[in-house]
Amino acid sequence: MIQTPYLLFLGDAPDALAAKVAQGIKDWRPDVSVGQYRMEGCKADMGLPDMGLAEAKAAGAKTLVIGVANRGGIISPAWKKVLVMALEEGFDIASGLHNLLHDEPELVAVAKACGSELHDVRVPEVEYPIANGRRRTGKRCLAVGTDCSVGKMYTAIAMEREMRERGMQADFRATGQTGILITGDGVPLDAVVADFMAGAVEYITPDADEDHWDLIEGQGSLFHVSYSGVTMALVHGGQPDALILCHEPTRTHMRGLPEYQLPTLEALRDTALTLARVGNPACEAVAISVNTQHFSEGEALTYLAGVEAEMGLPAVDPFRQGAARLVDALDGIKGRGAAVAMAHDPAIAPDA
């Protein structure tokens, strides 16, 4: 568990894109983002108060979060100087960089001397069990995509926010580095050893009240040959009651795989449901979340209306329209209790 609130370290970010982790944290957790720390030449700006270390400490910040990535994901000497000072000031440090904090002897030594924590969110901190497949109480929703990076994390967090605003019990369950830094907790699923992937997903989505929803961050895609095993572990370990199908309609091929076309939303629905019903025979695909960032407002609305008619499910861009209709789509889900009477048959065909 990473202590909040955060001071967001933007370093010497050459542009806004380099600080997209900080942007995600600031967008989704402005309440825990007390300020930003910028070095000379920093070109990113979260619109948060610029603070020095002592000032941020006085404002209550507990963890310095590295919200910036430079080329190669390394920790530069210039950064390291600031990080050492932060530890000495009493901060914990959290990072999703490839270059681990724990691989820097100086940081490890200073952290130890100061009694501070170093959080490398790329490294699993828990010994996860092998999945037992036992049916859990509470309800779970999983975002699955036609491809990687189509808006699965955004969709799940937007739904959590909407549900909490409605007074519902809901927790976003982070499964990737940025999600973990946003929430302070979760599993870096792509870094877990194969045998324990599904067990890790079970671990972060435990038994809960019957009206509690986990909004599970998806990873990869069942149709992305590099990462589909990770997705599969989410589909089975997560035991979802509801799937949200996520799509980005302007992709010309699977991310990083120029030879591979995207599947249709129908293919995603049928394949994901068939597999999800192995773990939860009551699972339903309830809605579609489309990332329409490359469309004009008019194009987006036309496209969404077309998808909605074709698929017979609500189709929404939560960034443009909010997540209300995605959350409404969960209303019909009765969850596990209602499914007890159903045969537990993985061969059950999707309805649609």
Place this chain on the structure above:
Amino acid sequence: MIQTPYLLFLGDAPDALAAKVAQGIKDWRPDVSVGQYRMEGCKADMGLPDMGLAEAKAAGAKTLVIGVANRGGIISPAWKKVLVMALEEGFDIASGLHNLLHDEPELVAVAKACGSELHDVRVPEVEYPIANGRRRTGKRCLAVGTDCSVGKMYTAIAMEREMRERGMQADFRATGQTGILITGDGVPLDAVVADFMAGAVEYITPDADEDHWDLIEGQGSLFHVSYSGVTMALVHGGQPDALILCHEPTRTHMRGLPEYQLPTLEALRDTALTLARVGNPACEAVAISVNTQHFSEGEALTYLAGVEAEMGLPAVDPFRQGAARLVDALDGIKGRGAAVAMAHDPAIAPDA
């Protein structure tokens, strides 16, 4: 790469079952099994010549393979004495135990002093890449199962042997501990970090001659919620041209998961083909391998005939009947070259 030939270490095995790794090696690689080393009280016997260390060394043995597991998978003090002597005698040691050779300081020190190798086949020895999905030359066959431990390894090795006897180019590709000890090479897929699983499968099934077949050892099952992510990585990383469907008809539930029923062979075929065709649109399910060990000869033949009629595919128990008809079933597979004209569309439905 583990050096052959082997001296099989049976230790103080309390019964034959405790030495099943040695049994697998002796059954499949009698040519590299020069002898067995038994300690006092050993109740297992591979029918190989009993040898001391010096004698086995003189007979050409290069690696002492731990072919026995005691309760907890640990290395007992009594064993360790023999292992140290073996290193001093110039042997390498290979082990698939949970208790790693490398976690025993004495073994590490002696191996270093003697210039010998310790092989822990539970630990990946290669930094595998992330899968790139690039189409590879040569042909690949993957065994997929309705459940774990239904005979996928046995099927793949039996096919390799049959193909080599026919003068075909064929390599069994091990993906589990026993398979690696049998062949001396492979990937312990369940111990690979999630992001690199499919890349590891690509790595062990590289470009090859157009008439070369990789026989890829399957792991887990797409319908086994604990391990399906590992299976998924094989289906996508392996780019199989042909699938062999493996089944054990007397299972009453999924292995280790009492709440879960086995899928039908039809469900396995349809789901595995849909997913395999993402990576290789030409993939076909060509035959069925049934483990009929719990049936009488008559029951087995009746069952196999029934499955064959129902599925329209050859159904064989390779242990009873040999793998000839499984290999024959590969004849019709034209491989990647012939598939170039096909649309690369993951939504293509299975034929059957």
